[in-house]
Amino acid sequence: MKTTAAGATCAEACLREVCKVYRMGDQEVPALRGVSVEFDPGSFWAVMGPSGSGKSTLLNILGCLDRPTSGRYLLQGDDVGALDDDTLSELRLRRLGFVFQSFNLIPQLTVEENIQLPLYYLGWEPEKSIERARELAAKFDLADRVGHRPTELSGGQQQRVAIARALANDPSIILADEPTGNVDSRMGGEIMQIISELNRSGKTIIMVTHEPHIAAFARQRLYMKDGAVEHIEEGR
Amino acid sequence: MRRSRLMLNVRLGIKNLRLHKLRSFLTMLGVVFGVSSVIAMLAVGEGASKEALEQIRKLGSNNIIVRSVKPVKEQIREVRTRMSIYGLLYEDMERIAGSFSAVRRIVPAKLVRQEGRLGARTLELRVVGTTPEWFDLVRRPLVAGRVMTSTDNGQRRGVVVLTEHGARRLLATEGTIGQPVRIGGGIFEVIGIVQSESGFGGDIQTPDQDVDAYIPLEVARERFGDIFTQRTAGARIRERVELHQLIAEVATLEEVEATAAGIESLLMRFHGKQDYRVSVPLALLRQAEATKRTFNIVLGSIAAISLLVGGIGIMNIMLASVTERTREIGIRRAVGAKKKQIVGQFLIETVVLSTTGGLIGIGIGLLVPWLITSFAGMPTVVKPGSLVLSLGISMTVGILFGIYPAFRAADLDPIEALRHE
Ligand SMILES: Nc1ncnc2c1ncn2[C@@H]1O[C@H](COP(=O)(O)OP(=O)(O)OP(=O)(O)O)[C@@H](O)[C@H]1O
Ligand SMILES: [Mg+2]
Numbered sequence: 064m065k066t067t068a069a070g071a072t073c074a075e076a077c078l079r080e081v082c083k084v085y086r087m088g089d090q091e092v093p094a095l096r097g098v099s100v101e102f103d104p105g106s107f108w109a110v111m112g113p114s115g116s117g118k119s120t121l122l123n124i125l126g127c128l129d130r131p132t133s134g135r136y137l138l139q140g141d142d143v144g145a146l147d148d149d150t151l152s153e154l155r156l157r158r159l160g161f162v163f164q165s166f167n168l169i170p171q172l173t174v175e176e177n178i179q180l181p182l183y184y185l186g187w188e189p190e191k192s193i194e195r196a197r198e199l200a201a202k203f204d205l206a207d208r209v210g211h212r213p214t215e216l217s218g219g220q221q222q223r224v225a226i227a228r229a230l231a232n233d234p235s236i237i238l239a240d241e242p243t244g245n246v247d248s249r250m251g252g253e254i255m256q257i258i259s260e261l262n263r264s265g266k267t268i269i270m271v272t273h274e275p276h277i278a279a280f281a282r283q284r285l286y287m288k289d290g291a292v293e294h295i296e297e298g299r
Numbered sequence: 300m301r302r303s304r305l306m307l308n309v310r311l312g313i314k315n316l317r318l319h320k321l322r323s324f325l326t327m328l329g330v331v332f333g334v335s336s337v338i339a340m341l342a343v344g345e346g347a348s349k350e351a352l353e354q355i356r357k358l359g360s361n362n363i364i365v366r367s368v369k370p371v372k373e374q375i376r377e378v379r380t381r382m383s384i385y386g387l388l389y390e391d392m393e394r395i396a397g398s399f400s401a402v403r404r405i406v407p408a409k410l411v412r413q414e415g416r417l418g419a420r421t422l423e424l425r426v427v428g429t430t431p432e433w434f435d436l437v438r439r440p441l442v443a444g445r446v447m448t449s450t451d452n453g454q455r456r457g458v459v460v461l462t463e464h465g466a467r468r469l470l471a472t473e474g475t476i477g478q479p480v481r482i483g484g485g486i487f488e489v490i491g492i493v494q495s496e497s498g499f500g501g502d503i504q505t506p507d508q509d510v511d512a513y514i515p516l517e518v519a520r521e522r523f524g525d526i527f528t529q530r531t532a533g534a535r536i537r538e539r540v541e542l543h544q545l546i547a548e549v550a551t552l553e554e555v556e557a558t559a560a561g562i563e564s565l566l567m568r569f570h571g572k573q574d575y576r577v578s579v580p581l582a583l584l585r586q587a588e589a590t591k592r593t594f595n596i597v598l599g600s601i602a603a604i605s606l607l608v609g610g611i612g613i614m615n616i617m618l619a620s621v622t623e624r625t626r627e628i629g630i631r632r633a634v635g636a637k638k639k640q641i642v643g644q645f646l647i648e649t650v651v652l653s654t655t656g657g658l659i660g661i662g663i664g665l666l667v668p669w670l671i672t673s674f675a676g677m678p679t680v681v682k683p684g685s686l687v688l689s690l691g692i693s694m695t696v697g698i699l700f701g702i703y704p705a706f707r708a709a710d711l712d713p714i715e716a717l718r719h720e
Contacts, residue, residue: 168630
């Protein structure tokens, strides 16, 4: 699937002059105005900035849920802007994992089935897929909850299920939009421990957050303002 | 792997439908009624043609049956004795045999109700005075003894052939052949037993064929005469009927209908009144076809309307379901589901819904023909093929009306869908 465009050398995820304009009727809302950032393999980023500065828009593009209006997004050598819908699905399935503020678990499915979701679309054998889901559940202290519905779990537990699901397909990049936004601070700390551990095990983490003490877990902090990069801060 | 994935989808579909049991059930009703109508329709049609074929087989497809019928405007010839004279005459037999080269054989039947008696046992019999050819034409296999011969007829022997049922009831376990049975005033020797007729009565004149007793025509004529007394509503009606029935066997199937028409006009010329009816077993098939068509139109319309309304109901519910589950769709897409996989999921769910309706419909559809048979007395036959067809129809309804909601689901923007509350 390597369709690297000429001149593009980018190991993990790179944004080159990315613009995103939303059209609302005859009005144009620019959400991103020329963002260029290189996310290295194994890096740990926090994306910060005021409300409406374009953080979620940036994450959606990085997550192949959306395409740039102009500019290029290279993901492990592929020019995402040129790919069709099915290929974007394929990229999300094989290379990316999402963690959302509101957990986004499917209420009709059990914990185990939620974790298996990517494996189902990858076409894993049910036995292997269940085994993998149990393994991940155990890792995040959910072993006794595999048969439960998401609504029967606490916020922290739900977010751990969501993280387990994001990891099921063993992606190299985890994208998290305010992963601690809906849990209390103690749980938030626990979740950040898990995310830091994932980064130490080699995963690239790009995380949107409002809270400085959460952002402090990251090694690079990207500050957005009015759809543009204000500045980048290195170190803890 | 593909199969287990389909199974997972089906299980998920069932799960979602069970989440809203009442709603799912109400949605299915259209398909339920549609499918049961289809099955009932096919069962009635099949029953009608099966009955017709059965009768044709029994009566012989090359046979023409002429029966004596009391005319509607009954002419009382002899007012003093209040006797009505009608029906087929002994001469008619020779007339028909002589006039049509296509008629190979002709068999008469004189029907007399008489009590049969053997020792202490009695049994109401329908005595059939006929000739030996009867047994060939109506294809009654012999169980024991022999059938009558032309010698029996010529010498006017007092012999009788019973049916299996009649024999069992009258003779019980005693020796069968050779028993002397008293019929009316005389003694008849049982010379043979033929198989009883089973299924729907081929001869409409008397429903109970099991107690037929066949004796030589000449004997019947001599012993019982041509005058019968019937008691109806206090009045005694005397009738003079020579022959009750004639069966003419025609050489080829193609000549049957033309010969029947010829017999009809021949009899008309000599009788001058409609005191007979000519029927052709083949016509029964035509009649059955007509019944089948009527039922097909009525039930077919019910089925079509039910299925259409049911399909629209299913589509409506699935559209509501897509709206309710927008977020789920967003999650699946974010995780990596392709559009066609979302289409597949919703389509399978719709098909599960309509097929469940179809299965319930098959259950009811099996009940309906049974009710028709037991209450309306109409024969019905449920063929396995009609069940397969019904299942196919319900699946098709699911696919047809599920396509639009499924594509609506797949075309949702993942980001919008994830943000949906
Ligand atoms: N689908 C859309 N249609 C129109 N405008 C949009 C759409 N999505 C986002 N926007 C606009 O784009 C800008 C950036 O939105 P975005 O959601 O990326 O901000 P954010 O930084 O994530 O804010 P928050 O911190 O509140 O989540 C906003 O002005 C928003 O109104
Ligand atoms: Mg946001």
